[in-house]
Amino acid sequence: MSTPYPFTAVVGQSDLRLALLLNAVSPAVGGVLVRGEKGTAKSTAVRALSALLPEVDVVPGCRFSCAPGAPDPACPDGPHEPGPGAARPARMVELPVGASEDRLVGALDIERALAEGVKAFEPGLLADAHRGILYVDEVNLLHDHLIDLLLDAAAMGASYVEREGVSVRHAARFLLVGTMNPEEGELRPQLLDRFGLTVEVAASREPAQRVEVVRRRLAYEDDPAGFAVRWADDEHEVRARVVAARALLPKVALGDTALLQIAATCAAFEVDGMRADIVMARTATALAAWAGRSSVRKEDVRQAALLALPHRRRRNPFDAPGLDEEMLDEILDRFPDEEPEPDPEPRPQGPDDAGPGDAGSGGDGPDDGGGPDGGGGVPPQGGAPEGPDAPEERSQAPETPDAPDGPRTPEAPQPSAGEAGGPEQAAVRAAEPFRTKALSVPGLGEGAAGRRSRARTAHGRTTGSQHPRGRLTRLHLTATVQAAAPHQKARGRSGRGLVIRKDDLRQATREGREGNLVLFVVDASGSMAARRRMSAVKGAVMSLLLDAYQRRDKVGLITFRGSGAELALPPTSSVDAAAARLEQLPTGGRTPLAAGLLKAHEVLRVERLRDPSRRPLLVVVTDGRATSAGAAGGRAPGTPRELAARSARLLQAGGIASVVVDCESGPVRLGLAGVLAADLGGPAVSLDGLRADSLAGLVKNVRTAGSATAPASNSNRRAA
Numbered sequence: 001m002s003t004p005y006p007f008t009a010v011v012g013q014s015d016l017r018l019a020l021l022l023n024a025v026s027p028a029v030g031g032v033l034v035r036g037e038k039g040t041a042k043s044t045a046v047r048a049l050s051a052l053l054p055e056v057d058v059v060p061g062c063r064f065s066c067a068p069g070a071p072d073p074a075c076p077d078g079p080h081e082p083g084p085g086a087a088r089p090a091r092m093v094e095l096p097v098g099a100s101e102d103r104l105v106g107a108l109d110i111e112r113a114l115a116e117g118v119k120a121f122e123p124g125l126l127a128d129a130h131r132g133i134l135y136v137d138e139v140n141l142l143h144d145h146l147i148d149l150l151l152d153a154a155a156m157g158a159s160y161v162e163r164e165g166v167s168v169r170h171a172a173r174f175l176l177v178g179t180m181n182p183e184e185g186e187l188r189p190q191l192l193d194r195f196g197l198t199v200e201v202a203a204s205r206e207p208a209q210r211v212e213v214v215r216r217r218l219a220y221e222d223d224p225a226g227f228a229v230r231w232a233d234d235e236h237e238v239r240a241r242v243v244a245a246r247a248l249l250p251k252v253a254l255g256d257t258a259l260l261q262i263a264a265t266c267a268a269f270e271v272d273g274m275r276a277d278i279v280m281a282r283t284a285t286a287l288a289a290w291a292g293r294s295s296v297r298k299e300d301v302r303q304a305a306l307l308a309l310p311h312r313r314r315r316n317p318f319d320a321p322g323l324d325e326e327m328l329d330e331i332l333d334r335f336p337d338e339e340p341e342p343d344p345e346p347r348p349q350g351p352d353d354a355g356p357g358d359a360g361s362g363g364d365g366p367d368d369g370g371g372p373d374g375g376g377g378v379p380p381q382g383g384a385p386e387g388p389d390a391p392e393e394r395s396q397a398p399e400t401p402d403a404p405d406g407p408r409t410p411e412a413p414q415p416s417a418g419e420a421g422g423p424e425q426a427a428v429r430a431a432e433p434f435r436t437k438a439l440s441v442p443g444l445g446e447g448a449a450g451r452r453s454r455a456r457t458a459h460g461r462t463t464g465s466q467h468p469r470g471r472l473t474r475l476h477l478t479a480t481v482q483a484a485a486p487h488q489k490a491r492g493r494s495g496r497g498l499v500i501r502k503d504d505l506r507q508a509t510r511e512g513r514e515g516n517l518v519l520f521v522v523d524a525s526g527s528m529a530a531r532r533r534m535s536a537v538k539g540a541v542m543s544l545l546l547d548a549y550q551r552r553d554k555v556g557l558i559t560f561r562g563s564g565a566e567l568a569l570p571p572t573s574s575v576d577a578a579a580a581r582l583e584q585l586p587t588g589g590r591t592p593l594a595a596g597l598l599k600a601h602e603v604l605r606v607e608r609l610r611d612p613s614r615r616p617l618l619v620v621v622t623d624g625r626a627t628s629a630g631a632a633g634g635r636a637p638g639t640p641r642e643l644a645a646r647s648a649r650l651l652q653a654g655g656i657a658s659v660v661v662d663c664e665s666g667p668v669r670l671g672l673a674g675v676l677a678a679d680l681g682g683p684a685v686s687l688d689g690l691r692a693d694s695l696a697g698l699v700k701n702v703r704t705a706g707s708a709t710a711p712a713s714n715s716n717r718r719a720a
Contacts, residue, residue, distance in 0.1 A: 003224035006231035007048035008238055010041055011213050012204060019197045019307055020049045021238075023175050025245040026286040030196025030279055031154060031176030033139070033187075033311065040201045041213075042179040046092075046135050049177075052239045053090035054246075056131050060086045063123050064170045065130045072171045076121060091132035093125050093174075095150070097141045100458070102473050104146055105153075105161050106168070121168050126150075126159040129174040139178030140187050140573075143449045144552065147187075150176070151194040185573025186549070193272070196279045198311040245289040252288045254281055258296040261335045265305050268331050269323070271312045280304045298332050430583060431539025435692040436547045437685075439617060441516050441657045447614040450515020450552035457512035465506040472505055479506035515552040516617045517571055517607055520544070520578075521600050523622035524561040525591035528663060533623075534587050537663050540687050541582055541621055549575040554614065556603060557581055560596030562589030563628070567599060571607055590628035593676075594640065596620075597647035604656060618656050620680070623664040624672025648679035658682035661690060 010017060019032045034042045059066045059080045066072050068085030095104065106124035125134070136142060136150070153159045159172040178195065180187070192198070204210055220227040262280045283304035284296045291300075310323050438452070445455040458474075465479035484504035491499040520541060528534050548555050555578050556571035568581045597620070604616050626640040638646070651658060658680040662673035677684035 003228050004051055005044050005048050005220055006228055006235055007045065007052055008234035009216055009220070009227070009231045010045050010048065011216065012209055013041055013045065013201055015307070016042070016045055016199045016201050018303075019199050020045060020177070021052075021242065022283060022286045022290060022307075023177075023196070024049065024053055024242050025290055026249055026282055027173065027175050029282050029286055030194070031178070033192065033195035033198040034177070034179040034201060035182055035198060036179075036201030037183070037203065038181055040203050042201060043137055046133075046177050046179065050090055050092035050133055051235065052242055053133070054239070054243055055087045056090055057085035057087050058131075064127050065132075066171070067131070074169050076123075076168050076170055091128060093129040093132060093134050095125055095134060095136045095142070095146075097138050099125070099146065100473065101146060101149065105149055105159050107161070107473070121161070121166055123170070124159075126153050126172040126174075127170055130170075130172050132174055134174045134176050136176075136178045138180060138184065140180040140182075140185050144188075145449070147191055151191060155194065183572065183574050183577065186576065188550075192311045193275055195311065197283065197307040199307065200310075241290075244292070245286070248292065248294065249286065249289040251294050252285045253295045254285055255295065257335050258284060258298075258301055261298065261301045261332050262304075264334065265301070265328065265331050266309070268327070269309055269313055271309060276309060276312050279308045283308055298335075302328060302332055429535060429538070430542045431535045433539055433543040433546050436540075436543045436690050437692050438547070438551075439619070439659055441615045441617050443615075444511070445514045445516075445613065445615045447514040447516065447611075448552075449512065451513045452516050452551040452553060452617075453514050453615065455512060455514030457510055457514065462508045463511045464509045466509055468505060468507040472507055474508040474510070476506045476508040479508075480504055513551075514615070515554065517554045517556065517604075517611075517614050518544070518548045518617045518619060519556045519558065519571070519600055519604060521558045521560070521565075521596045521618065521620045521622075522582075522585070523591060523593070523596070523620075523663070524559045524585055524587045525625075525627070526561075526588050527591055527623055527625050527627070528587055533663055533665055536687055537621055537661075538582055538585070540661060540690055542579060543690070544619060545575045545578055545582070553617075556607075558596055558599050558603065559585060560592050560599070561587065562592070564592055565595040565599035567603060571603070591622075591625050592628040592640070593622065593624075593626035594629060594643035594647045596622075597644060597651060601647070601651055601654070601656075604651075604654070616656055618651065618658040618680070618682075619661060620658065620676065621661045621663060622673060622676070623662065624660070624670070624674070624676045626672075644676065645679050648676055652679065652681035656680075660684040662686045 007017070016034060019034075023029050023032055034046070036042055056065070057068050059068050059071055062071075062075065062077045062080065064072065064075050064077055066075050066078065066080055068080070068083055071078060071080035071082065073079060102124065104124050105126055106122055134150075134154075139147070142150075149159075153172045154174070154176045157171060157173045159170055161168040176195070186192075204213070216227075259281065262277055262284065266276045266280065280301070281304075284300040287300040287303055288294070288296045305328055306323060306325070313323070441453040443454070445453055447455055449457055462476070465476035480500065481498065483506055484498060484500045487501075487504075488499060491501075522537070522541060524534075528537060545555060553575075554571050554573050555569070555575050556567070557569040557578050559566055559568050568585070569578050572578070600618055600620075604618070607614070607616065626644040629638075629640045629643050658677070659682050660673050660677040660680065662677075662684050664670065664673060674684045
């Protein structure tokens with residue numbers, strides 16, 4: 001809709017609105033990362049913020065929005081003489097998830113450069129966002145190289161373009177706002193640290209607030225212009241308050257006591273580096289200015305810590321974001337405030353209010369469909385996965401083997417334990433994760449950018465050339481000259497240079513890395529718990545999950561035990577969700593290996609239809625025993641072992657790259673995991689051999705991914 005949803009009509013979400021307004025008061029705070037479930041007014045609040053920003057004066061005709069009073073001396077459209085300018089509203093520029101690097105930073109118009117001999121630079125979105133807002137929806141789905149460029153520009157306040165013979169530098173100071181749904185995966189900790197503040201949002205569970213969200217949303221959709229008019233006075237009041245806070249900001253004093261509180265807080269919570277201290281200082285100063293005060297108080301430091309520290313405490317993707325508020329209060333109480341100054345004239349709101357007329361949060365805007373909560377603050381983390389260093393200890397259940405101790409044949413009968421295949425045992429805690437050897441899918445893919453397997457990508461080393469598909473972005477100069485050379489005589493070439501036409505242009509093809517779909521099939525039967533191996537097994541899977549997170553993979557989790565297999569986690573980019581499911585995984589019962597493999601085949605078949613370019617890597621974690629046919633028993637005759645072998649060969653015929661993690665232990669080993677690996681056409685590696693510092697190699701022949709009808713060729717799986 002052309003009329004944006006009013007910022008002051010958003011119901012609740014006090015922390016979200018406060019964080020956005022603090023950045024409007026002081027862009028040096030460094031932006032906001034908004035984390036939350038879908039339908040919680042994230043996009044609505046961000047889009048509404050631009051209407052509250054004061055107008056900006058720009059040099060007429062400058063594509064880089066230079067300020068007329070102090071134009072950028074290095075502006076590509078300059079030099080500009082100081083003088084009167086033209087006022088325009090502050091821009092909000094949206095960066096699409098699928099944007100290219102050229103669209104973000106700008107690029108040389110190669111076709112015009114070759115045809116006309118001029119260096120014509122086309123500005124990108126960073127130039128458009130200068131002195132405004134750059135909004136990235138679903139920032140966690142943005143390609144890593146784009147995030148690096150984006151955050152570097154945000155940190156330096158300038159964008160540097162060095163490519164195809166053009167060297168351009170222009171100012172790029174903007175308010176960076178990103179929104180994300182944690183269910184779709186996390187940002188790397190290094191990138192989280194580049195956002196100044198973070199806010200967790202959730203839909204309200206209070207019926208009255210949800211009713212108000214729906215009422216305002218329906219009223220807005222029925223008459224957007226009329227709805228905006230009803231909130232115009234409130235919008236004007238908040239806009240005036242932002243202007244007043246900006247004017248007061250340079251006069252706010254950050255005393256030694258406040259600095260000690262900030263330093264002690266960051267040290268006690270063990271955040272890395274000094275960026276957290278700087279961001280907290282800027283945020284506390286902005287809070288004081290927003291409250292109309294000229295000095296920073298303890299409550300400003302406390303609020304700044306709640307906004308600036310939670311995302312900086314995450315050391316790995318299995319750590320839950322959040323801050324211990326009791327510990328925070330204890331730290332701040334060690335440094336009592338100096339004598340407070342008297343409050344200024346009464347204000348319509350408190351320092352953490354977003355604006356007048358607030359009835360509690362969110363009104364959904366055009367892209368959001370649910371109501372937010374009214375409390376703000378960090379939601380409880382009860383559902384977060386336990387990290388490997390979590391203080392709680394789980395008692396391990398007594399061993400319940402699914403077979404007598406000692407040697408046995410693969411088809412040894414197991415004692416019956418009811419329909420479920422044996423009593424369920426309590427979940428055991430995972431062992432400490434470790435750095436694993438790199439597993440990769442053989443061949444050359446074209447999937448989403450990542451760090452696991454070789455693929456044709458927009459970035460990486462140049463491997464060849466091709467005719468451009470659409471706009472030319474990466475010129476392969478040598479191939480272009482070679483294509484044009486044979487036609488110079490026919491084109492009437494003079495002695496002045498090479499005559500190049502559009503048909504001669506060649507685009508470079510590059511080889512980089514892609515992320516894969518890593519599907520874990522974990523044996524949770526009684527045999528895995530018989531010798532207290534499940535803790536080590538979970539530690540190995542947690543290590544592989546951490547590796548998948550770092551390599552930007554999607555992950556899924558299938559478990560099999562008792563009478564069948566279960567898809568514990570559908571393929572997702574959220575590896576911390578997989579870690580949570582793994583921690584809660586019970587064990588016990590028989591081993592329906594065939595059912596687990598068939599379930600994997602079905603899941604991969606569906607995922608291949610959804611995303612054909614993302615190649616799968618199947619990781620089967622088992623000791624190789626098959627003591628139950630499970631759900632597969634009614635489909636075909638044969639012993640459990642024969643059914644498992646046929647299921648494995650079905651996966652191999654589909655071109656699925658597989659790895660078997662052999663969990664067998666003890667002095668007598670049957671080697672069944674190796675037999676399973678042979679049926680799958682992939683390597684088998686022990687738990688010890690999975691470690692990156694182990695001497696055991698992973699150089700094995702595996703089948704390359706391909707269609708079920710095409711013959712599969714052998715390729716080496718290397719340990720990176």
